[in-house]
Amino acid sequence: MASRAEQLQEDLVKNSYLADRGLATVLSIAMTLHKPLLLEGEAGVGKTQLAKTLAEMTGVRLIRLQCYEGIDVAHALYDWNYARQMLHIRTLEAGHAADPGRVDELFSAEFLVRRPLLDAIENDDPEPPVLLIDEIDRADDEFEAFLLELLSDFQVTIPEIGTIRARRRPAVIMTSNRTRELNDALKRRCLYHWIDHPSPEREAAIVRARVEGASEPLARQAASFVAALREMDLSRTPGVAETIDWVESLSALEEPALTPEAVEMTLGAVLKEREDMELVRDCDLAALVAAARDEGD
C-alpha cells in the first residue's frame, strides 16, 4: 500500500508538478497537521507553483498574498470602502437621518473591503482554500508579527465588527527567497523545507510535462545545458521557469536538438542580465553545446 506521501507525490506528478519524495512527504505532513509550510530556495525552483498546483489538484481556490515592503493590515486583511462611506453619509444627511445609530451602519460588512487574508479565513467555499503568502521576506518585521498572530489561531479581530474565526483552516504555503532571515517565532509555527534546483533528469521530465511537443532529446540537452550554466559564475542563475521558456522557444524554432546557432538566438530566454549573456558568449558555446548533447544522450 502506498503511503500518504507516495500518493500525494503521484497526484502532483499527474498535475505536471514533479516533486521529489522529500517535498511530497513534507507537504503531506503539513496538510495532515494543518500547519503552514515555509518553502525556501533559489528563485525559479517552483515554490509558488507548488501552491498553484496544490489548489488546482484538490479543486480549491488559490488565494495569493504577494508581500512587499510596507504591506500592512489594510492591504493584507481588510479595509473600509471610504468613498461608499462618504456617499452613505451624504444620503443619510439628505434624508435628515444622520443620527448616531444610523451612522454605525458605516462600519458594517457592507462597507468592508475584503483583502486576501480575510478571504482565506472567512469564505463560503465548500473546501478550505490554499493560501499562498508569497515572498514573505519582502515584508517587514511588523507584518511578520501580525502574521504570527494570525497563523497561530486563524482568527482576526476587526474592532468594529468583532472576531472572525476560520471554520476550517486553509492550507498555508509561505515562500521566501531569503533576502533576510525570518523571525524565529514565525518559523516555529511552520514546517520548513528547502527546494533545490532539480537534477538534470528531473528537470528534463518537468520540461516535458510542461511544454507540449518538446522532444525528449531536446529537453534533456537543454536541462544539461542549464545545469552547466548554474555552475557558472552568473549574477542571476536560471530557474526551472527559464528552462521551460527556453525549450518553448527552441521548440518554436523546430530544432530537433541543441545547436550553437539555436542557443545563440534564444539565449535571452534563459539569461536575463547583459553581463551573464556576455560571460556565456565569451565561453566556447560550441563546446558547451557539445557537452550538453553528450550528457543529454
Added chain:
Amino acid sequence: MEAVAGALVEPVVAFGRELRRREIEVGPGRVEAAIRALGCVDARELDETYWAMRCALLSRIEDAEAFDAAFTAFWRGAQMPGMRLERPLAPRKSMERREQEAGGPEGAGRSELSRVSLEPDSGNAEEAAEDPVGASFSSVERLREMNFSDWGPEELAAARPLIERIARALPRRRSRRLRASHRGESIDRRATMRRAMRTEGHPLELLRRERETTPRRMLFLVDVSGSMEPYARPVIVFCQAVRQASNRVEAFAFGTRLTRLTRELGERDPERAIERASRAVPDWAGGTRIGENLRVLNAAWGRRGVTRGAIVVIFSDGWERGDISLLDREMGRLHRAAHSVVWVNPLAGEPHYEPLAAGMAAALPHVDRFLPGHDLRSLEALSSTLEGLGSRERPGPVDRRGRAAVRARSLVPGRPILT
C-alpha cells in the same frame, strides 16, 4: 498511531538534545511538532522519517549538514519503533569533519580571538568605564586614541561597552510603511472616517500619516588576513554590537575564503558570539584574495539581494594577493548593487598615508567614503558616517574624469571622497 507516537516521545526528545548539542536551536515546540509529524508518515520508511524530522526540527538550510550528521549518528544506533533499517543512509559529505568539530576540544589552535574575549572579568569593565573618578576617565580617553595594534585582552574587554555604545547609531532610511503623524503628507482615510464618527459623520479633522524610517540594510566585510590581525578583533566586536541592534545586518569575514558570520554574531552573549565567530573562520591570519572573495559574495549572496540597497562596509588594508583586475570588476559589481560602499583602512590613520597598495588603488574608484579604522575614535567617526549615509539618496555614479580629480584631493582620512 497514537501508541506509536507515544513510543516516539523519548527518542525524539533525546534527538532534540543531540541537535542542541550541535548548536542547532531546537525548542520544545519544534520537538512536539516533530513527534506529531512522525505520526503522519509511514514510520517504517527511513526516508519519510527523515523528512518528517527535518521539516519540523530544521529551520535554516545552513544547518542541514549538521542535522544530517546528527540524524545518521543518532538513528543508526537506536532502532526506532517499528522501523526497518535495511537501507543505510548515504554518507553525507564532510560529516566526519562536523563530528570532529563537535567532539574535539572547542576551537583549539586558531581561535586566539576567543581566548582574548573570554576574559572572565570583562563584566567589571563597564563599571570601570563609568567610574566617575578622574583616573578612569582619562583611561577611557587614552583607550579611545590607542591604536588597535597596541591592544591586549584588557583593552578589548574594557572597550566593549564603548564599542557597543558607538554601534548603536544605525543608519535609517525612509520605509514604505506609514504611521500616524501631524505633519504627514498623506491623509489617513481610515482614521479620518473613524474620527468623523464623533461629529456625526463630518470629517472635520483630517488625520495624516507619514512614512516611517527603518534601519537600512548593512553588510560588513572584515579582512582577517595576517596583516589585519591586530585590527580584526575590535572590528568583529563592533560588528557583533551592530548586529545586536538590528537584524538587517550581514557580516562576513574574508582571508583566503569567505565565511558568513551573521548567525554567529547574532548570538546575544558577546563572548559566546565572538568565540563562535572565531571558530567559524577557517583562515584566521592567513593570506588575502579580496577580488575572489568579492566574486563569491556577489555570486552567492548578491543574487539573493543581500547587497542590494545596502551600505557595504569593508574593513581591509587593501593588500591584494590575487588578481587586481578581478578586484576592480567585482568592486564595480558590488558598488552598482549597493546603496554605498565605505572602505575602512587601519593604515589610513597614519599621518602620511597614501593608498599605494595596488588593491587599494584599484578599489578606490568604487568607494564612496574612505575612512581610517585604527582606534575607537575612528570607529566613532565611522558610526556617524554610517548614520549620515542612511537617509541620503544613493551617492550615485560620478563621471569618471571628475571623480579622479576629487579623489586626489580628498584622501585626507575621514573626508568623503565624493562631495
